[in-house]
Amino acid sequence: MRRLTHIGAAFSAAAITALVLLVAAPAYAHNYLVASSPTEGETLTELPSEFSVSTNDTLLDLAGDGGGFAIQVTNEAGDYFGDGCFTIRDDSLSTAAELGEPGSYLMLWQLVSSDGHTMSGEINFDWQPEANQTISEGLNAPPACGGGTLDETAPTDESAPSEAGNTNEFPAVDASTVVLVASAIVLVIVAGVAIFLISVKRKKSES
């Protein structure tokens, strides 16, 4: 009877630990996309007032300088559109851009989640402008907000880290989440086993 009580206590402790971790988990989750303009696969016939992505939670711009954030619009030829400036508003990131000749376009976005993790993605869309729409010239390098292109302001040293380095933050994000979940599971198992062993030992010493 006493042993059953101990096992029950062990399971209760494990269950409570698991429950606490489940409740705490959302605090560690990164933002996810809830809306975008345009949407994936959309055909635009008129220029939207802004190109944007919206997430489920506040975006983290601690320094207030937009570090870690970017939103770029390119066509199939790799030409860039817009002026490189963007706005971070609560849970969304946006930029204004005029587009060029009709065809397939890509919107690339990168942002810093409320948990400090960097996220990025891309949205494909089609541009089939109505006759009254303005057609703009693209740039052959990413525009720098305030004028010029990012290539002009970037270091000329070939060994300097390239922009591609940013995408490496993705595995790091996922790895930390995996470690967190794995630690939680291990913690629950260890706690359960420890309580069970203590209860068995206690039972032996009593008999």
Ligand SMILES: [Cu+2]
């Ligand atoms: Cu995260």
